[in-house]
Amino acid sequence: MNVSKLLEKRRVQWSELERLCDAMEIRGRTEKTGFKHHQGAEGIARFSTLYRAACADLALADAYQLPPGTVTYLHRLVARAHNQLYRADKFESQLWSTVLFETAPQQIFSDPCVRVATIVFFGLFALSMFLGLNDGVFPGFADRIVGTETLSQMEEGFAKPIEGSLDHYVSMSGHYIQHNTGIGLRCFAYGILLIPCLVTLAFNAIALGTMFGYMARPDAVGGDNFFEFVTAHGPFELTAIALAAAAGLRIGVGLFHTDGLARTESIRVNALKAVPVMASSALLFTLAAITEGFISPSPLPYLVKAIWSVLSSGLISFYFVVLGFPREVLASSPAALAGDQPDGT
Amino acid sequence: MDSRAALDTTIAVVTPENIAFDYQLAGPCRRLPAYLIDCGVRWGVIILVMIALTFAGILSSAGGYSSFYLAAGFILYFLISWFYGTVLETYFNGRTVGKWACGIRAIDTEGRPISGKRALLRNLLRIADMFPLVTLSTFFVEAPNILFIPTGMIGLLTMMSTSRMQRLGDLAAGTMVIVDERGWRLPVAKVDDPRVPALASFFPGDYRVSRSMAKTLAIYAERRHYLTPARRREIARHLAIPLIDRFDFRPDVDPDLLMYALYYQVFLSDSSGEVADLGPLAGFSPLRRDQNKPRGLMGDSTNPISTAAHGSKPNSTPRAGGNMPATAAMGKTVVAQQRSEATSQTSDKNIGTVQPRTTRQEE
Numbered sequence: 001m002n003v004s005k006l007l008e009k010r011r012v013q014w015s016e017l018e019r020l021c022d023a024m025e026i027r028g029r030t031e032k033t034g035f036k037h038h039q040g041a042e043g044i045a046r047f048s049t050l051y052r053a054a055c056a057d058l059a060l061a062d063a064y065q066l067p068p069g070t071v072t073y074l075h076r077l078v079a080r081a082h083n084q085l086y087r088a089d090k091f092e093s094q095l096w097s098t099v100l101f102e103t104a105p106q107q108i109f110s111d112p113c114v115r116v117a118t119i120v121f122f123g124l125f126a127l128s129m130f131l132g133l134n135d136g137v138f139p140g141f142a143d144r145i146v147g148t149e150t151l152s153q154m155e156e157g158f159a160k161p162i163e164g165s166l167d168h169y170v171s172m173s174g175h176y177i178q179h180n181t182g183i184g185l186r187c188f189a190y191g192i193l194l195i196p197c198l199v200t201l202a203f204n205a206i207a208l209g210t211m212f213g214y215m216a217r218p219d220a221v222g223g224d225n226f227f228e229f230v231t232a233h234g235p236f237e238l239t240a241i242a243l244a245a246a247a248g249l250r251i252g253v254g255l256f257h258t259d260g261l262a263r264t265e266s267i268r269v270n271a272l273k274a275v276p277v278m279a280s281s282a283l284l285f286t287l288a289a290i291t292e293g294f295i296s297p298s299p300l301p302y303l304v305k306a307i308w309s310v311l312s313s314g315l316i317s318f319y320f321v322v323l324g325f326p327r328e329v330l331a332s333s334p335a336a337l338a339g340d341q342p343d344g345t
Numbered sequence: 346m347d348s349r350a351a352l353d354t355t356i357a358v359v360t361p362e363n364i365a366f367d368y369q370l371a372g373p374c375r376r377l378p379a380y381l382i383d384c385g386v387r388w389g390v391i392i393l394v395m396i397a398l399t400f401a402g403i404l405s406s407a408g409g410y411s412s413f414y415l416a417a418g419f420i421l422y423f424l425i426s427w428f429y430g431t432v433l434e435t436y437f438n439g440r441t442v443g444k445w446a447c448g449i450r451a452i453d454t455e456g457r458p459i460s461g462k463r464a465l466l467r468n469l470l471r472i473a474d475m476f477p478l479v480t481l482s483t484f485f486v487e488a489p490n491i492l493f494i495p496t497g498m499i500g501l502l503t504m505m506s507t508s509r510m511q512r513l514g515d516l517a518a519g520t521m522v523i524v525d526e527r528g529w530r531l532p533v534a535k536v537d538d539p540r541v542p543a544l545a546s547f548f549p550g551d552y553r554v555s556r557s558m559a560k561t562l563a564i565y566a567e568r569r570h571y572l573t574p575a576r577r578r579e580i581a582r583h584l585a586i587p588l589i590d591r592f593d594f595r596p597d598v599d600p601d602l603l604m605y606a607l608y609y610q611v612f613l614s615d616s617s618g619e620v621a622d623l624g625p626l627a628g629f630s631p632l633r634r635d636q637n638k639p640r641g642l643m644g645d646s647t648n649p650i651s652t653a654a655h656g657s658k659p660n661s662t663p664r665a666g667g668n669m670p671a672t673a674a675m676g677k678t679v680v681a682q683q684r685s686e687a688t689s690q691t692s693d694k695n696i697g698t699v700q701p702r703t704t705r706q707e708e
Contacts, residue, residue, distance in 0.1 A: 003612040055364040065556060067563030067612065076526065078366045079358075083438060083450065083525065086361075086458050167412035174416025178423035185427055189473040192513050193499065196476060251470075251517055264507065264516050271466055271517030278469075293416065 006064060010057055014074075017050040017081055024084040051081040100283060101323060104276035108243070109324030111277065113253060117246035120198065124205035125212075125238070132213025142214040146207055151214055158215070158222030162229060162299065169229065169297030177289045180237050184244035184285060188278060191248015192255065192267075201245045208238075232295045232305040235313045236288035243281035250274040280319075287312070356509060356521070358456030368456070368523040370510045371449040373501055376522060382443030387429045394421050430468035435461045440525075450525040453518075454509060463518040470514035474500030536609050544606035547632065548592065554611050558584075562608040569601065577601040593632055 020043075057064075058074045066074070108114050132142040142151060160168055183204050190196035215226040254270025261269060295308055354370040395418055402414035433441040439451040439459040451459050451467065459467075475495030500512035509521040536542070554562065561584070569577050578601050585600030588607070 052362060055360065055362040058366060059364055062556070065559040065611075067567065068560060069563070069567050075366045078360070078364060079368055080525070082358075082360055082366070082456070083452070083458065171412040171415035171419075174419030178419040181423060182427070185469060186472060189470050190476070192470055192473045192517065193476060196473075264511075267513075267516045268519045271519075274517075275462055275466065289420070293420075 003065060003067070007066075007070065010053075013050055013053055014057075014077060017047070017054055017077060020047050020050065021077075021080050021084055047081075048085065051078070051085055054078050054081060096279065099276050099279055104280040105319050105324030106326065107273065107276050107324075108246075108280065108320055110326060111246065111250060111273075113249040114243065114246040114277070117201065117249055118242045121201055121205045121238070121242040121245065124202055125209035128206045128209030129213035129216070132210040133216050135217060142210050145210045146214070151211075154211060154215070154226075155221040158225040158229065160222075160225070162225055162297065166297060166299065170293075172229075173292045173297050177292055180241065181285050181289070184241045184281060187241065187245035188248040188274075188281070191245060191274075192251045194249065194252035194255075197245055197248045197252060201241075204241070228302050228305065229296050231302075231309045232312075233288045233291040235309055235316060236284045236291060239316055240281045240284035240288055243277055243284065247274040247277035247281060250277065284316070354510065356523070360456065368452075371447075371522040371524050372510050373504055375447055375449055375524065379441070379443035379447040379449055382446050383430065383441050386442045387425060390429075391422055391425050394418070394425065427469070430471070431461075431465045434459055434464040434468065439464075444522075448524060448526050449522050451515075451520050451522050453520050459518075459520055463520050466518035467514035467520050470517055471500075471512075474503070474512040474514055536605070536613060538602075538605070540602060541606045541609050544598075544602060545610040547594070548607065548610050552592075552610075554607070559611055562604065562611055565604055566608040566612075569605070574601065595632065 024047075054074065054077055058071070058078050061071045061074060128141075128145065131138045132145070135142070157172060162169055183200070187197050187201050187204075190200055212230075214220060215223045217223065220226075251267060251271045251274050254266045254273075255263065258266035291308065291312070295305060354372060355367045356370055357365045357367055359365045398414045398418045398421075405414070430441055434444075434451055437445070440449075444450060451464070453459055453463060472495070475497050476499045478493040478495055480493055500514075503513050503516065504510045507516065509515075511521055515521055565581070572580070578599065581600035581604040585598075585603045588594070588603060589596060589598060589600075594603070
């Protein structure tokens with residue numbers, strides 16, 4: 001059989017496959033993948049038959065001595081059908097719960113990047129809070145770091161008592177959710193470059209710490225309102241920022257500490273390691289946002305918010321320490337661990 | 346993964362069907378417009394959402410809920426600006442609006458479609474690729490320190506230094522961006538020159554071309570439309586001369602026509618042996634041994650398949666045909682010159698075609 005006859009014969013199927021691809025690209029399914037056609041079996045079966053036929057044609061292109069133009073056409077046709085047959089898989093809920101509650105805490109517990117990020121963030125936060133608080137010892141620290149304008153804006157923002165000005169605080173929550181989560185994500189993204197991540201993290205730790213310190217001064221306007229506002233969501237949000245930076249640093253460290261892998265491969269391996277940490281950071285950000293949206297600006301008594309804050313800190317500790325404790329240590333010496341407990345026998 | 350080192354920007358992907366097909370990688374020049382379109386779309390959506398929320402806020406201001414709309418606005422702004430790419434790439438098979446418009450698609454490095462996790466990674470890391478940021482005050486000292494412009498140098502550098510043109514986000518997520526063109530057609534070669542089947546019928550029925558020859562013929566038939574007749578002959582001569590010798594054709598057979606006829610013979614003609622409808626060419630023979638025989642209908646008119654006659658055929662490119670057909674036949678290779686000289690001795694008809702060449706050389 002000569003090539004033109006063969007092409008004539010095969011072209012019918014190829015153009016049918018093209019039409020099916022068109023339909024799938026535009027509508028996400030072929031005409032016959034509805035319920036009418038036995039729940040879509042017909043359209044899908046036809047599509048995969050045609051796809052396999054096109055694959056076979058491509059494989060035999062050399063043996064058939066197809067012209068190069070036709071081979072190029074076949075490459076594109078197969079690629080296109082391949083893209084429709086093997087579609088992007090969505091987020092799987094079951095897998096993500098395993099990632100969130102098993103992989104992530106253990107990763108966090110054992111990852112030195114988390115320690116570095118936490119120390120940088122909370123260390124600088126505490127230090128600048130101390131410096132900002134003691135205006136007598138370090139005069140003008142807060143004004144120079146954050147800027148007098150920003151500080152007076154903040155005082156103005158928190159001047160109203162939370163009770164009775166729901167309007168004002170709800171919009172403020174929206175702004176802070178957007179702003180702080182943005183910081184976290186930026187820290188994560190810059191982590192691959194290491195230095196920008198550490199700079200962003202340190203800058204935000206110092207700025208936040210100074211603001212906290214400033215508002216904690218006895219003469220600050222609206223200091224009580226400020227702390228009432230931030231108490232509930234603080235633990236979630238600050239931890240989430242530190243974790244996001246840690247996930248980013250993990251990728252960045254992979255760029256230098258390759259463990260014998262090729263550099264690009266090492267980045268990929270470390271990025272996959274960073275995903276669970278980032279996922280738990282996203283979970284914390286979501287919890288922080290929910291808290292910030294519903295509890296922080298609400299007129300609930302301060303006690304409730306304080307209890308919520310203690311509970312959330314406890315949950316985070318439980319998550320990091322209990323869920324995160326290395327399983328192999330537990331498995332290897334359960335007796336030794338039991339012996340450490342005061343009432344264990 | 347790819348054992349052969351490609352010189353161009355294609356990459357081979359092996360499917361679960363055990364077929365290797367080629368993808369063309371998308372470089373910075375294709376991806377930048379896609380990114381800019383995405384930025385435009387993203388901001389368009391954000392502005393629309395803001396306008397809608399503002400109206401909703403104004404309408405419900407009597408109820409005192411306007412601040413809720415403001416808060417919702419902040420959160421929606423955050424979600425759209427950070428997760429636009431992730432959501433679109435996950436649910437539209439590796440494509441955003443900009444990628445769709447530019448005909449590119451993100452897939453993973455094994456050729457499989459992108460997964461949600463990978464889409465998230467590569468989109469979150471985009472702002473690292475956009476590093477470093479510059480402000481207007483970088484260029485003008487007086488300008489205010491606002492309007493951060495991402496330069497994208499990191500992404501560009503990594504794209505240039507990786508074999509799959511990946512930016513940092515792609516490297517971390519294990520993805521690459523490929524060209525996913527629309528609007529391609531199966532090229533179908535049609536031969537509308539009646540001399541071609543006629544000439545093709547003189548190839549012996551048992552002649553089989555080699556694989557590389559078949560490939561060469563196909564490429565030649567595809568490309569010849571873009572070449573002038575002179576260039577066609579020059580290229581075709583290298584393969585045509587051995588064929589003329591082998592099958593004992595007349596030496597003044599147009600090499601381009603001969604190659605085209607062989608292409609027809611290999612790819613298009615029926616092998617069942619039915620005689621092509623030769624029309625007015627019936628009885629004409631291109632063979633050397635028939636050269637001095639009477640030519641039936643053609644009589645003593647010019648040889649229809651010689652290089653001279655070919656140039657004046659209506660289906661040839663007018664630029665080089667017509668008035669000066671023989672100059673178009675001028676060859677550059679030594680073999681061709683020798684051939685022409687031999688021709689001028691053996692064939693009286695051809696002196697006219699060779700003569701202008703020599704005169705032109707003298708000029």
